[in-house]
Amino acid sequence: MSFFCANMHSHTHHIRVRYAETDQMGYLYYGYYAQFYEVARAEMIRAKGYSYDQMEKDGVVMPVVKMNCKFLRPAHYDELIRINTTIKDLDRLPFVTFHHELFNEKDELINKGEVTLIFFDPKTQKKAEMPIKLKEVLKEYFNL
Numbered sequence: 001m002s003f004f005c006a007n008m009h010s011h012t013h014h015i016r017v018r019y020a021e022t023d024q025m026g027y028l029y030y031g032y033y034a035q036f037y038e039v040a041r042a043e044m045i046r047a048k049g050y051s052y053d054q055m056e057k058d059g060v061v062m063p064v065v066k067m068n069c070k071f072l073r074p075a076h077y078d079e080l081i082r083i084n085t086t087i088k089d090l091d092r093l094p095f096v097t098f099h100h101e102l103f104n105e106k107d108e109l110i111n112k113g114e115v116t117l118i119f120f121d122p123k124t125q126k127k128a129e130m131p132i133k134l135k136e137v138l139k140e141y142f143n144l
Contacts, residue, residue, distance in 0.1 A: 009141040010086040011044035028075035040083040048137040066116040073110040094119040094127045
């Protein structure tokens with residue numbers, strides 16, 4: 001399910017906490033939150049008909065340059081987590097920040113994170129423009 005509004009793009013993805021992702025207390029190990037963010041970002045783009053794989057084939061990668069994370073409550077083994085991912089603006093291109101909010105099955109906010117990535121050309125090792133196909137996907141939400 002996705003939610004959209006002008007000058008912002010949001011997407012919701014669900015993921016279940018697997019046993020191998022938990023610590024001795026049965027909580028989602030803190031290191032996996034970054035992976036949950038990455039899955040949610042990829043699924044956000046895929047839901048609009050473009051994938052990270054296609055972006056790489058188009059000659060652009062998106063390395064992470066900054067990540068902030070706030071833990072509010074633990075996620076537990078076998079719990080279905082809802083991840084709301086939002087791109088609030090594209091004013092700092094070639095940088096883009098994804099805002100993530102994770103909710104447990106009781107609809108309690110358990111985690112907030114922000115991940116900033118940069119469009120990057122791996123051949124030239126320099127900043128790159130946003131791929132044309134991604135601009136097409138996002139133009140209905142932003143003035144591109």
